[in-house]
Amino acid sequence: MTVIFENVSLKFPEKNIFVVKDINLQIAKGEFVCLLGPSGCGKSSLLSMLAGFNQASQGHILMNHNLVNKPDLNRTLVFQEYALFPWLNVIQNVAFGLKNIIRNRDERYLIASRYLKMVGLLNYARSQVSELSGGMKQRVAIARALAVKPELLLMDEPFGALDDKTRLDMQSLLIEIWQDLKPSVVFVTHSVDEALLLADRIIVMDTNEQDANVIGSIKTEIKINSPRPRNLELLEDEKSKIKLALH
Amino acid sequence: MSEQNKTRITVAQADYSRKFVKNIFLQRVIFFGLIIFIWQTIVFFEIYPQYLLPSPLKVLHTLLFGFFEASYTQAICESLRRVIFGYVLASSVGVFCGLLIARYRFFDNTIGASLTALQSIPSVAWVPLALLWFGISEAAVLFIVVLEAFIPSALGTRTGVHTIPKEIIRAAQALGACSLDLYIRVIFPSIIPNLISSLRLSWAFAWRALIAGELFVSGFGIGQQLELARSLGDMAQVISMIVIIAIFGYITDELVFRNLEKRVQRVWGFN
Numbered sequence: 001m002t003v004i005f006e007n008v009s010l011k012f013p014e015k016n017i018f019v020v021k022d023i024n025l026q027i028a029k030g031e032f033v034c035l036l037g038p039s040g041c042g043k044s045s046l047l048s049m050l051a052g053f054n055q056a057s058q059g060h061i062l063m064n065h066n067l068v069n070k071p072d073l074n075r076t077l078v079f080q081e082y083a084l085f086p087w088l089n090v091i092q093n094v095a096f097g098l099k100n101i102i103r104n105r106d107e108r109y110l111i112a113s114r115y116l117k118m119v120g121l122l123n124y125a126r127s128q129v130s131e132l133s134g135g136m137k138q139r140v141a142i143a144r145a146l147a148v149k150p151e152l153l154l155m156d157e158p159f160g161a162l163d164d165k166t167r168l169d170m171q172s173l174l175i176e177i178w179q180d181l182k183p184s185v186v187f188v189t190h191s192v193d194e195a196l197l198l199a200d201r202i203i204v205m206d207t208n209e210q211d212a213n214v215i216g217s218i219k220t221e222i223k224i225n226s227p228r229p230r231n232l233e234l235l236e237d238e239k240s241k242i243k244l245a246l247h
Numbered sequence: 248m249s250e251q252n253k254t255r256i257t258v259a260q261a262d263y264s265r266k267f268v269k270n271i272f273l274q275r276v277i278f279f280g281l282i283i284f285i286w287q288t289i290v291f292f293e294i295y296p297q298y299l300l301p302s303p304l305k306v307l308h309t310l311l312f313g314f315f316e317a318s319y320t321q322a323i324c325e326s327l328r329r330v331i332f333g334y335v336l337a338s339s340v341g342v343f344c345g346l347l348i349a350r351y352r353f354f355d356n357t358i359g360a361s362l363t364a365l366q367s368i369p370s371v372a373w374v375p376l377a378l379l380w381f382g383i384s385e386a387a388v389l390f391i392v393v394l395e396a397f398i399p400s401a402l403g404t405r406t407g408v409h410t411i412p413k414e415i416i417r418a419a420q421a422l423g424a425c426s427l428d429l430y431i432r433v434i435f436p437s438i439i440p441n442l443i444s445s446l447r448l449s450w451a452f453a454w455r456a457l458i459a460g461e462l463f464v465s466g467f468g469i470g471q472q473l474e475l476a477r478s479l480g481d482m483a484q485v486i487s488m489i490v491i492i493a494i495f496g497y498i499t500d501e502l503v504f505r506n507l508e509k510r511v512q513r514v515w516g517f518n
Contacts, residue, residue, distance in 0.1 A: 048417075051417070051421060052421075053417060053420075071417070071420040071421045071425075072421070073421070073422065073423045075421060076421045076422060077417060077418055077421045079414040079417075079418065081412065081414055083412065083414035083415050083417070083418040085415065085419075085433065085436070085437075086514065086515045086516065087436040087437075087439065087514060087515070096419070096422050096424075096432075097421075097422030097423055099423070099432075100423045100424075100428075101423070128513075128514055128516070129516070130513075130514065130515060130516020131516070141418075144418075144422070145421075145422075148422060148423070154421075
């Protein structure tokens with residue numbers, strides 16, 4: 001599987017201002033890509049186009065040679081604000097996406113509990129979402145997004161609302177699960193350290209200063225080859241490259 | 248008395264007052280006891296004639312006798328049947344309207360705007376119209392009830408849909424819920440907290456509209472019993488009917504809606 005962005009632009013309707021313009025990108029099967037940049041540089045817009053919620057004004061996005069133009073089970077999302085369904089308990093949340101794939105309820109719950117186990121929340125299967133802490137809620141959201149076996153996992157600043165320690169735990173949990181299941185991941189963040197710890201490849205974006213009609217653009221791409229778990233001190237070179245690109 | 252004893256007494260007093268604040272039942276008994284006492288005093292000194300203000304005991308007697316005689320029970324059952332039917336109809340219409348308004352701009356600009364206008368019309372104002380259209384009939388009362396009670400449900404549904412976080416909808420869509428499936432599995436459950444409060448309001452509106460409708464349009468029921476009592480100059484029955492209306496409103500609100508609201512709040516994790 002590959003995702004291809006071909007000259008993708010997103011324009012504000014009825015205005016001549018582009019959120020992003022002429023984006024060309026490829027994401028390989030099983031690759032972990034971080035979109036890194038300050039807020040308002042268009043990274044979330046790229047993600048929501050990739051999810052199929054917004055259509056590109058020009059150009060197109062292909063996934064497995066198919067045009068991306070609507071949401072699909074093959075591309076699931078994890079949000080900063082969890083977006084769990086409060087009227088369902090934990091396991092019902094995780095099984096939500098399986099409803100249209102698997103008829104048998106017990107089978108759905110069996111699969112859901114496998115993913116709950118993966119995120120370490122099997123004991124909370126029957127709990128209400130409101131009883132969980134932020135980190136636990138995000139684990140449920142990850143399990144919910146993965147339970148339908150998507151080829152592409154889209155994460156929009158998923159750990160932005162968590163405290164530092166929980167954040168580190170969640171990062172290593174995510175890497176563990178990713179290495180196990182190997183979906184492609186597109187991970188939006190504004191934290192340089194987070195991108196360095198997680199990504200195979202970092203796409204650095206910034207607000208555009210050259211062209212007043214384009215809001216955000218891609219500055220550079222950086223490949224990170226060092227094995228995980230990573231030590232940030234050994235990634236100073238990459239870090240300074242990113243800092244350079246952001247100025 | 249020693250200093251220590253004094254503090255002990257004040258502590259004990261503080262303890263009593265704290266217990267009193269917590270004991271809601273006792274507070275209510277004292278409050279209503281006081282009202283009845285004042286009422287009885289007024290009757291005792293014959294400030295107003297008996298036929299305008301009967302004694303509490305007489306009202307209680309009328310109440311119990313009315314139930315014993317089964318005429319009250321019948322009237323209450325009739326009214327309840329009518330109001331429940333009207334209420335179910337009104338809230339279904341309301342929720343449907345609310346969903347339409349929330350989904351389509353056109354309906355928001357038209358129906359949505361008229362709801363606010365409709366809201367300002369008291370139910371009694373519909374009585375002449377209902378009488379001319381439907382005559383002295385069940386339909387006339389139902390018309391008044393539905394027209395009054397669907398508005399809170401419609402407005403609550405609209406607010407509910409508008410306040411669903413965008414991420415919830417997107418997460419569901421990415422997980423394969425679309426069109427009708429999205430409504431049933433996500434949008435409808437999402438608006439439940441809003442819906443419960445507006446259904447509660449709808450019930451209160453329906454109950455008021457019912458009494459107004461029955462009072463003016465007639466049709467066997469509590470409202471008609473009230474009107475009958477007025478024409479007979481039976482003040483004890485007038486008061487006991489008012490007591491019945493109040494108690495029924497209170498019981499349904501407290502037992503049904505308060506409990507539902509609490510449950511929803513617990514599941515959703517409010518408070």
